[in-house]
Amino acid sequence: MLRFAKSLPMGLFSFPLISVFAPDIASAQNPAALNAARVEEGLADVEEQIDVGSEPARPADAAPDVRPFVLSGVQIAGSEGPVPPAVTAAYEPYLATLVGPQDLLDLLGAVTAAYESAGHTMTRVTIPPQAARGGILRLQVDQGRIGEVRITRGDEAAPEYDAFFSFASADRPWDASRLKHAVLMLEDLPEVGEVNAQLVPEAANAGLYALEVDVTQEDADNFLVLDGYGSDSVGPLRAYGLFSTNRLLAPGDEWKLRIATVPDRPQEFVTGALDGEFALGGGGDRIGFDIGASRIEPGGVDGTGRSVRGGVRFETPLGRERHSGTWLTVGLDLRDNKFERDGRMSRKDSIRAARAGVYSYRRTRDARIRMDAVLSQGLSVLGATEAGEALSSRPDAEPGFTTLRVNAGYRRELSANWQLDLDGTGQLSSGPLLSSEQFFLGGAILGHAYDDGDISGDDGIGGSITISNTIPVSQGRDYVILSALAEAGMADYRRIDGLAAQSLSSASLGARWLTGDLDLGAELAIPLHIDSPFETDSDDIRFRFRAIYRL
Template sequence: MRPRWGSRLAVAGWATGMSLLAAAAQAAAPEAPATPGEPAVAAATPPAASRFDILEYQVQGNTVLPVVDIEEAIYPFLGPDKTIDDVEGARAALEKRYADRGYITVAVNIPEQTVREGVVRLEVAEARVGRLRVRNSRYYALGRIKDAAPSLAEGTVPQLAGIQRDSEVLNRLPGRTVTPQLKAGTEPGTVDADLNVEDESPFQASIELNNQYSAGTKHLRVSGSVGYDNLWQLGHSFSLQYTTAPEDPDQTSAIAATYTARIPEWKQSLVLYGISSRSNVATLGGVNVLGDGTVIGARGVLPLPGLPDFYQTLMLGMDWKDFGESQEFGGIQSKTPITYTTATIEYNATRPDTQGVTTASLSATFGLRGLGDPDDKFAQKRSGASGDFAYYRASLERQQALPADFELTARLDGQLASQPLISNEQFSAGGVSTLPGYVESEELGDNGWIAALRLTTPNLNHWIDPSLVEDWRVYGYGDYAELWLQDANPGQDDEFQLASIGFGTRVKLLNHLTGSVDLAVPLIDASDTKADDIRILFTLGASL
């Protein structure tokens, strides 16, 4: 027997009245006096449950659940020789089906009824959103926040999956957290929804002093940046960064501008950027590179369908690059300006779990022949290089939680090239982000890999004053790298190894001040660094 479906959907249960009448009749019956000498009956035998046929459930009030879901939920409770427990089972199964589909404000009831011809009615009560409010938003338009949460629009039946999707969209913008909340509505049969906002000023500014220098340059660097993260009330961002050597600004300087257009509803972003650098001393792998450089590029970030606790994105981009350089090697100087275009495709994946986070990326970069200088320009900069080069990069990182809130981070990066590359596209090793025991980009190679291991303590601010020190951690690390040149010139080294160990500490004060100090020791000689020459690295920063 299958449920019949007419113009209405309703689930009916009956036998309630019959059971109540039987219980009332039993309670009203006078008790027979016990015959003297005979033992009294301790308790009356409970009556057998009433049995009846259920040929159809009518479900009334449903507007959100597909008919097939209703049929699957109540079908086991159809048939002959049923009891009121089967009706309750159908009600509970249907209510559970709503909950499983994320409709957390829906209840199923068994109304008072007279059952005829085996037809039982169930009533669905769908609590709809009566009022949607945005609370505590200081910098973001209330209407746009509401529009980004269609699952909680007034008059809708809230569904958990829709709320989670909208929450993900609402929380994509930097500096803003939105938490949905449902509560009993002011009108009967409704729920009210609040979007509770915690936001920071979209304006950002920072400045930092450090000694992250490249060989042959002054040691100090100053970097400053300003940005705004909510242009046009659309969540678009613009930032401007400037870096220079304060002891000799003519020695090296760079300026970069970035514009990010976010499309939260589609989960996509478009990033446009431009970089201009100027240097009269910049040593790359033992070669002095002098001159100016300009890069203009675009990146499109496309989220891919994921799984629970697995997120992946695809990034597509192009860069136009113009470097007006001259090189000095072995006392011989030559002008080697070059202009070319590259295309990049990159895949990123993130997998968080209860013990940490795993991230991975794969990318490929291709030189686009015909959109820049001919091959002989590449050959002037590097023997064997051409405009149709390609190289592939991969990285894998694991952040693992340890007992007592320690954290261990392991990372592996590598590059493989199709041919000899010009210096601007080579794989570099050395510097704070790779091997702190060496200066920035101390060695370059066409192919290479870097392995890094870091152990970090838990937050130690309770040892000082948590109201003053927001975060204070100590860490130790070890790094190793190997790089190779393809088709190296006669007499030129074609293989490099770097290794360093060290420890350091970083601190964040009063939510605006940051600092770090590292002691790093190189273990292998390199082009400009000798083994065991201890390096002291520092950063001092302030931000709004």
């Protein structure tokens, strides 16, 4: 599985569980009914928060002690290379005018800002003692050399983070944009909460600064979840557990154990996965792995499905700013899925795939945008299921499939309490796909009034619109969120004669209560339309709920 650590548009974690197989697509049985891979990806609408550390602090400039004079020219000393044109443009408005202490302080600020806008963002400009003969003002430029970096976590030194600031040198000016980038990369580590950086002048060395970096610890997230987004095949209730820790083996590592089952019928469905990630240096690169297994034995179906998977991945930031970021992830994914009836193999798929994905987000004052796209290429290696194998979920599926999956979301703050959310998902394939690579709709992701996978196909598209109102209660300690949702989607199979494209639409009214470590939600999901060859409870209004407890 290719997992984006940052791309959590639907909730707390990405949890595509492992596939097991259903009867033929053309039969009356929903092909997702036995497919554990389509258990809901996200648990709650919890938005990722990215807080960037404070800007480097500089000592305040004092107004120069000079008498007013007519400024006829400016001389700049200490600037390496040509003076940027923006600097000249900054002081030109003051030429041939009478300037006093406050005017000179304003000029100083304008010149400093010009250096920063030209990319020299650690430059400090000062006015040395002078007589201003002939109306000439001398400015001294110090382009910010760092003599020492001191990193602490609480009251203790934290040398394990030195790699993030390894480019600091007293031999050359240091651009503060690199400091900002280092702070962002450090804050992206799972165990790091907030990073505060401050420049402190070194009294014994004029022009040198000590960079003091304070790192606060971030606690790992652990959640228990019970919800009513199950299905008729394995029961309406589902229970999840997410247990995570960090810094287990090394700074920057993160471990997550995920477990899911049907609480009143644990023998019918259980799945688990272990995920690990490790930091590579201070540039934001990470490597990771995931392994998982599942077992499903739904009531009313004479058979047992089992599945195992494993994957490795590499992630690197393509761009990271204060309110935006883009990451590239590449990985390899291996899955083996089996379904047995009466002790005999009924279905068997083996998928080997290379995946490359891009995740990006951007925040503005009143909007948030996110997008992730994953390109998957099947590989005919290591025993991958070949076309024509009788026990495969799609005998006409080629092992060298290609798919492009895109998810996108947009949130707009309409006012202090009202929000608008637009979400979309889609997949385009090169041909017929094995079961676990198909596009499914229905359930908690899209199609709340239906079971997971009530419609499916090789290609598909879907979208939703949500209006919500956040109401502070208990003097702002708790919140109630009321929402209205409308959603629709369609899916289509390639190369299946007589099976038209399927579609669904539904609406829901929901409420959530957030209090302390508890998040309680409920909704009435109303089916509007479904066109599917499989049996569905398309006329039933469903009551859904979810309870999330943070340990």
